[in-house]
Amino acid sequence: MSRKINKIGVLTSGGDAPGMNAAIRAVVRSCAYQKLECVGVFRGYEGLIEGDFKDLDARSVKNIINRGGTFLKSARSKGFRTKEGRQKAYNHLVKANIDALVVIGGDGTFTGALVFSEEFDFPVVGIPGTIDNDINGTDFTIGYDTALNTVVEAIDKIRDTANSHNRLFLVEVMGRDAGDIALNAGIGAGAEEILIPEQDMGKDRLIDSLRRSKKSGKTSSIIVVSEGDQIGKNIFELAKYIEDNLEGYEVRVSVLGHIQRGGSPSCYDRVLASRMGVGAVDALLNNEHNVMIGIVHSKIVSVPFEDALKGENELDLELIRVADITSI
Amino acid sequence: MSRKINKIGVLTSGGDAPGMNAAIRAVVRSCAYQKLECVGVFRGYEGLIEGDFKDLDARSVKNIINRGGTFLKSARSKGFRTKEGRQKAYNHLVKANIDALVVIGGDGTFTGALVFSEEFDFPVVGIPGTIDNDINGTDFTIGYDTALNTVVEAIDKIRDTANSHNRLFLVEVMGRDAGDIALNAGIGAGAEEILIPEQDMGKDRLIDSLRRSKKSGKTSSIIVVSEGDQIGKNIFELAKYIEDNLEGYEVRVSVLGHIQRGGSPSCYDRVLASRMGVGAVDALLNNEHNVMIGIVHSKIVSVPFEDALKGENELDLELIRVADITSI
Amino acid sequence: MSRKINKIGVLTSGGDAPGMNAAIRAVVRSCAYQKLECVGVFRGYEGLIEGDFKDLDARSVKNIINRGGTFLKSARSKGFRTKEGRQKAYNHLVKANIDALVVIGGDGTFTGALVFSEEFDFPVVGIPGTIDNDINGTDFTIGYDTALNTVVEAIDKIRDTANSHNRLFLVEVMGRDAGDIALNAGIGAGAEEILIPEQDMGKDRLIDSLRRSKKSGKTSSIIVVSEGDQIGKNIFELAKYIEDNLEGYEVRVSVLGHIQRGGSPSCYDRVLASRMGVGAVDALLNNEHNVMIGIVHSKIVSVPFEDALKGENELDLELIRVADITSI
């Protein structure tokens, strides 16, 4: 059922990602452009439950497009998983005359949104903000491109040392169950091997491959390991296994960690976030509910939450071939 | 007519772009992978005319994926525009047993390639390497994403000063006749106005818009001006016009210039270049001649040179709307 | 005459410099630490004349240490050069119970401070914040180290293009009458020649030197030109002169401009600013007036304004020799 929308709430939830501020800014300014009111909700669903709101106008979001993190802050909320918590949230929204919500986050965020919107017939639109690029229905998520650049710059630095010392480095990168960061950053950083959850390489094939690399004249090596990979899961054990089974290399481990979530967003992420923020308000005004804004073939689209939440990560065979060939 | 390909030459031509080295590397390693020989040609078509060649193997291209510019160097060649020059080039190729060429560059490069390949029935495949993103038949050119990040980082710095002094800055960016850099970097940098060649704004509308911005509470402004824009073409005159017609702002000009062509390539450009380099060798082995490798909807495709060279830059109305809304 | 200090005002004046925010933060937190009140004055002496003040506590300055520019904004003030303007400023200070001022800026800022403090017997302490490093009595000014890094990173990018095309680039850098930025960034960027105001090279010696460079096998060149240099002052004319008198090089000009004033401060500048901010409050509590806080031989010192304002920039002969030798 359609309802007139006068006031929109916006929040960020789950892990933060570079470009979330740009997305908030676009939602706020799109509201101003459409003569709607806009309210920021702090700390994701936690703030929704507590009614931690603040009016936002076009000037409230100046000078934030270039900043990492989210000025609305984010949190994971246990309360929102309960009927009681969601009821409190709904009551606060009604009391504040908020007619619709834009939620920026990942699959946990959209799962909560779907339950809530169906429970109270409340219009919610999602924007995919996560560095992991693990959401169905969109080619890219906000923050992913920035994270790739952060990883590649970090590995460029590590390679300085690897080259100088003829060492082998295992570099662990984020991505949860998706190997997108590992595969793309691995190609971009010129890694010799890339271990991703979508493809089980096996330790023996890894050792064989490293042995061949060495024979071909390589004196140092970078192996990029996705945090979700089977044999990479215990990266320090893997390091020991390689040292035990491959002579002549010193092995070092580097876990890139939280630097991957921060930093000033890349131009691509700022533009993507701006387009998605505008698209989210457009969708609400167009009476589309329970959809996520995605980008498919460079066009802004809307995808039902159900579709965004299902689906598995597919192995990109072309990219894997490119990785194999360019690391020869 | 198909011929067996045993040895491939590779060159870079025209203005340099970040990621060209990554593309060369991928061509060289793809040759190694396919058991083909590979020869680097220095200084573009000039080196072709002079026979300035060097054998390249997989190890020749180590540690270059992260470097801007092109280690094969580039040049604009007058000689290659003459029948005589092209004949010399052909003779050198025959003498060196080179069966096909991969040329990395922009429209000037492809124009030369097309003439040459038809004249001598010689297989040539192109890879689009230019920061301007002004080639038909591909969504992105190598170097464009990096240039966007360079521009956005530069404007972030200029904004520090603009904010601190309540100033208006005119920032000129590259792009030749295409407004892609200006439009995307303008959105990404949070510019108040963006002047692009595809859309003639007119000085009076610009002044009106700046006046409205000021009334709405903005105390500083960035205007991004594409080098090909009509009213922006003489940027210092434009600065004076604004100072004469708009009170209370000091106007400053910044011409970003050649920093936009350099720098370590972004992850996106490195991966794109790697995919295109592999794609170019695949195309040659597949008997595709006189095509450019492009990326369309995230897939590697091949496009006849004729199609790559025609076509005008279209105005992206969605992006212009996003620029208008987010700069409110 | 000594007076008890309970409340300190802080302002930034003149051109902005990276690290000014870190200095403000240190002044504010040092006041909190010493149980003093602190007041921010906006837009430098302009805001002093207009009474544009805001109370600042320790939490007011969170998350600004990494930001370029100055959140207190800066301006050049004509009013403060008049007796009438300074009287208004004094009246506002008295009315707000402000007992002393910390002013962050360059020589113009300190000249104003000296006149004001003597006129009204009002305690003022200065902190040198300018990228130009042209203040006597301190080895380094806040922002200078960051500007050096910005210049060197920009020239690294330009060099990518210079190398790829066998070109000669003239790169103009800031520094007013001081060649410090040009000389240090020139050495750091591996420039072939460095033109600084402290040393008049003459066009003919420049041409001779470039000719020798070319003979020695150099195929591209970067010449760093200080904005205050005699023959570099009209950089486009110089470019033409070189093209007219030196064969075989294309010459390009890049004026780095305002990007040099912005950007996130380097670690050195953040620490220097923090130390100077603490030192300024210490000096006031120690009844030192009309002094600038400086750093000499890595120690924080205080220098009478008179000494900071006099003196000429000396030519550092060791650095010039290093530049000559390493560009051989």
Place this chain on the structure above:
Amino acid sequence: MSRKINKIGVLTSGGDAPGMNAAIRAVVRSCAYQKLECVGVFRGYEGLIEGDFKDLDARSVKNIINRGGTFLKSARSKGFRTKEGRQKAYNHLVKANIDALVVIGGDGTFTGALVFSEEFDFPVVGIPGTIDNDINGTDFTIGYDTALNTVVEAIDKIRDTANSHNRLFLVEVMGRDAGDIALNAGIGAGAEEILIPEQDMGKDRLIDSLRRSKKSGKTSSIIVVSEGDQIGKNIFELAKYIEDNLEGYEVRVSVLGHIQRGGSPSCYDRVLASRMGVGAVDALLNNEHNVMIGIVHSKIVSVPFEDALKGENELDLELIRVADITSI
């Protein structure tokens, strides 16, 4: 005893540091300037023992000033600790007519140099290249300034996430037994607490301090932990201790690791390395042996190896006070 020097060998040893390439370049070009021959020794003392040498002229070191790592490669050598190994090294030097050595590295490098030079009465000059800044007799070592910037930029990114989630982060930084990196980067990154080996804070005081911070309104915190610190040595245990003893914070650990050794050197490190490289050749020509080139009060000096190797790291009380005050 003085001897005529015609040919100088140069090597890098120990952990690599940004700026080592700039130092090699300056040694090589200084030799060219002084009409001396120069020979690069690969892989530190290992390459000396094996006679792994290469002639270097002024053009051999072009385009390396901006690169991290060391193109001569580095290694730790067990062989050089034996009389037999050093004898082989000496024989190779004599055979190659090398009259003197410049060794770039840290205390291990200088210890080896001292033994060797006394054993064979062979002239050796050292250049301090290590990110740790733990060498006596020089205010700064090459690579230290770059490492500070790398750490501060990484923590800026982590702070994005810390702020967005109200988290406490423990960030481990390098520095061996010296707290210089932790203390300076901690101030520069605005850390709430800094744990260094020179000062034992004790867990209880840390908890007390964090509790006070929280009361004062801080919602997120960064604690910088030097790898050599007593209570920080097992950083994951420390994280657990804090979570167990301080309510309301999630604690996360980030070990910055090897990214700290790499990256393009800062302008300061490039200039310092250039000056020290020139200074090393000057010292040899001046018959100074068994000295390290240092920088003291901004002047290039030479220090006997014995002095460089002794001495303990002193606690800089002014910096600690600045850290305490600015983190209030």
